Amino acid sequence: MSDVGFHLAFWSLSAITIGAALMVVVSRNLIHAVVFLILSFIGVAGLYLTLSAEFIAVVQILIYVGAIAVLMLFAIMLTPRAGRDNSETGMRLPALVLMGLIIAAGTFIGLETDWGSMRGEAIDNQARIIGESLINEFVLPFEVAAVLLTAALVGAIALAREDPEDGSLHYASLLEEGLISPDEPSDAAPLSGTPGGGD
Amino acid sequence: MVIGLEEYLVVAAILFGIGLYIALSKRNAIAVLMGVELMLNSVNLTLVAFSRFSDTDVALSTQVFVMFIVATAAAEVAVGLALAMVVYRNRHTVSVDDIDLLKW
Amino acid sequence: MIPLAKWYDLRDLSGLSEEITGWIGADWLASLVSGLLGALGVLAVVGPTLLILIWVERKVIARFQQRYGPNRVGPKGLVQPVADALKLVLKEELRPRAADKYLFLLPPVLIFLPALLIWGVVPFGPNMQVADLNVGVLYLLAVSSTGVIAIFIAGWSSNNKYALFGAMRVVAMSISYEVPMVLALLTVVFFTGTMSLNGIVEWQQSEDLFLVLMLPMTAFMFFFSATAELNRTPLDISEAESEIVAGYHTEYSGMRFGLFYAVELLNTLAISAFIATFFLGGWWLWGLDEWVPPWIILLAKTGGVYFIFIWTRGTLPRLRIDQMMHFCWKFLVPVGLVFLVAAAVERTLLLENNWDASIALPVFGIINAGLTVVAVVTWAKLSGTESQKLPSNAIMARGRVGGLRAAQAIRVDELGAEPVAGGGD
Numbered sequence A: 001m002s003d004v005g006f007h008l009a010f011w012s013l014s015a016i017t018i019g020a021a022l023m024v025v026v027s028r029n030l031i032h033a034v035v036f037l038i039l040s041f042i043g044v045a046g047l048y049l050t051l052s053a054e055f056i057a058v059v060q061i062l063i064y065v066g067a068i069a070v071l072m073l074f075a076i077m078l079t080p081r082a083g084r085d086n087s088e089t090g091m092r093l094p095a096l097v098l099m100g101l102i103i104a105a106g107t108f109i110g111l112e113t114d115w116g117s118m119r120g121e122a123i124d125n126q127a128r129i130i131g132e133s134l135i136n137e138f139v140l141p142f143e144v145a146a147v148l149l150t151a152a153l154v155g156a157i158a159l160a161r162e163d164p165e166d167g168s169l170h171y172a173s174l175l176e177e178g179l180i181s182p183d184e185p186s187d188a189a190p191l192s193g194t195p196g197g198g199d
Numbered sequence B: 001m002v003i004g005l006e007e008y009l010v011v012a013a014i015l016f017g018i019g020l021y022i023a024l025s026k027r028n029a030i031a032v033l034m035g036v037e038l039m040l041n042s043v044n045l046t047l048v049a050f051s052r053f054s055d056t057d058v059a060l061s062t063q064v065f066v067m068f069i070v071a072t073a074a075a076e077v078a079v080g081l082a083l084a085m086v087v088y089r090n091r092h093t094v095s096v097d098d099i100d101l102l103k104w
Numbered sequence C: 001m002i003p004l005a006k007w008y009d010l011r012d013l014s015g016l017s018e019e020i021t022g023w024i025g026a027d028w029l030a031s032l033v034s035g036l037l038g039a040l041g042v043l044a045v046v047g048p049t050l051l052i053l054i055w056v057e058r059k060v061i062a063r064f065q066q067r068y069g070p071n072r073v074g075p076k077g078l079v080q081p082v083a084d085a086l087k088l089v090l091k092e093e094l095r096p097r098a099a100d101k102y103l104f105l106l107p108p109v110l111i112f113l114p115a116l117l118i119w120g121v122v123p124f125g126p127n128m129q130v131a132d133l134n135v136g137v138l139y140l141l142a143v144s145s146t147g148v149i150a151i152f153i154a155g156w157s158s159n160n161k162y163a164l165f166g167a168m169r170v171v172a173m174s175i176s177y178e179v180p181m182v183l184a185l186l187t188v189v190f191f192t193g194t195m196s197l198n199g200i201v202e203w204q205q206s207e208d209l210f211l212v213l214m215l216p217m218t219a220f221m222f223f224f225s226a227t228a229e230l231n232r233t234p235l236d237i238s239e240a241e242s243e244i245v246a247g248y249h250t251e252y253s254g255m256r257f258g259l260f261y262a263v264e265l266l267n268t269l270a271i272s273a274f275i276a277t278f279f280l281g282g283w284w285l286w287g288l289d290e291w292v293p294p295w296i297i298l299l300a301k302t303g304g305v306y307f308i309f310i311w312t313r314g315t316l317p318r319l320r321i322d323q324m325m326h327f328c329w330k331f332l333v334p335v336g337l338v339f340l341v342a343a344a345v346e347r348t349l350l351l352e353n354n355w356d357a358s359i360a361l362p363v364f365g366i367i368n369a370g371l372t373v374v375a376v377v378t379w380a381k382l383s384g385t386e387s388q389k390l391p392s393n394a395i396m397a398r399g400r401v402g403g404l405r406a407a408q409a410i411r412v413d414e415l416g417a418e419p420v421a422g423g424g425d
Helices: A004-025 A032-048 A052-079 A092-113 A128-137 A139-160 A170-176 B005-025 B029-054 B061-091 C014-024 C028-063 C078-088 C099-123 C136-144 C147-157 C160-191 C197-208 C216-229 C254-279 C294-315 C320-354 C357-383 C392-400 C403-409
Strands: none
Touching: A004 A032, A004 A092, A004 B005, A004 B029, A004 C028, A032 A052, A032 B005, A032 C099, A032 C147, A052 A128, A052 B029, A052 B061, A052 C136, A052 C147, A052 C160, A128 A139, A128 B061, A128 C320, A139 A170, A139 B061, B005 B029, B029 B061, C014 C028, C028 C078, C028 C099, C028 C254, C078 C254, C099 C136, C099 C254, C099 C357, C136 C147, C136 C197, C147 C160, C147 C320, C160 C197, C160 C216, C160 C254, C160 C320, C197 C357, C216 C254, C216 C294, C216 C320, C216 C357, C254 C294, C320 C357
């Protein structure tokens, strides 16, 4: 863990990860923020690879970049354009102070604790050992996680669908009740000034 | 200088702090979820670093825990984004400043 | 240097990294250089193949459609791909003024990354991979799922309603068809017991059979999901020119569009190589790899699978998006789960009872083939995906004005004696 290549890899990956996270804070456009978040996820996957955790690195890319980031992009697209400027609320200063305190505390504990003896080389053949643990010792959390994912799937679908029979959620029924006005800009299509007007 | 456990813990602490700032101070509900994801990533990084450097027999159980955190994060993002979309449909806003019906 | 019998007989690259370390000295620099050499080697093999493939595809599709392909540019049209590439390079690269400045430039680059990265795990021979990962199958899935983000950003940043619609449809299709792909690959991993691609080829070598004989429905499922991921006909809603102009790459011109086009072909070639590796034995062909170098065998099999891709593109019509989604979620996923359970049961029986593999595996193959037929037929009937029964020839002749619909409107009464004409006779 001490040769030049490893140092190069670790410091550049850490710089990419933390830099991308800072750009998520700073960028003025929410889509840019999501793209920087994806870069941060990839940086963390690279850090897992420097820790020889190959299975977790690949799972990180598969789930975080391949699924969660796509979900966020879809959700941003289906929500209004007014909220896409990635602005901050008034709680900036307390949040900044809290962030500083947490970073200081974490760094202090990380650097000052004596962590005892450390292992030199990494464990080989990790996917097999993780798989065996999941089936032998951790079978109950595994099954509970499966139930959790199914519940989340069903719940997300049930929440997000527009049920035409159930009048309470339908756009037409809202219009009819006078809760919204008919010329409300909808933001499913990001066009303005086309012939035919913006939607 | 050998890169040991402490460097990874410092990186993870910085990521956690940044994620916390995003979650506490952004106006868009989806940006708050992005901060939560960064915090979960930093926790995963800490756990994997410990799993790599720990000298015990059960070192890889930590990576099993990381798998569960990843699965739970995916489920939570799905439900959170569905909730954000339902809130938008009813209140026509996703700004956390405007969703304040339960305030006294 | 590496002693070679003939110049093409390169079959063992495992000594190469030690040689490079010997030249350079520093360990990390040697791995960097050998990684670069591996990437350059892959590009050197894959790049010219890409040019030839454009020609092959256009000629073969033309023959399927009973016409000549390109035959003006060069002898038999062989220079056509070069002419295409030159045209794309020389075209002006426009950018819509309202498009997001940096996000518009990102997708052609971003979509090229997974197309090149997955070539790192293709096993060209027993020791000829860029990286023999322990989690090769999972790496393939992870890297190919990052291409979806590039498509979405391309559609979004074009500031064009139709590009966004096209991108959304393609993204929905891609992430839906990732599920049967994962199920198919999991079934393969269950059977062979290893996630490393070289391990899968060596399993097929040790058991002396191709995996397509054991898992026919899984092979079909992977092939079909790959067709969806690659956006080829019959699932190419992204390029349905009559519907949405050109989908997510409407606003891209010049070499940016050329990159999208090249990436589609590269991905197709890579997935053909993967199908050849998983299901057709990879670089192994019953001992032929003693005489013929294994990478030539793999390239020949890849070419064969690529021909099947071109065949389906030339003959099948395009599916509608709701038909596509129905087929994925209501047909492929349940049938894939049935085969996953079947593969797990068979593998457990094989391991626990220590059966003789040369008898048990053909029996399992026959059971799987039977299970394919039963599962497909019953589930098709249950879920309404079964094929339509066309009216008989006599009724088709009677409904001659109006074709199929008129023929279907002709009702045959219960005695079956005289067809009673409905509307449109």
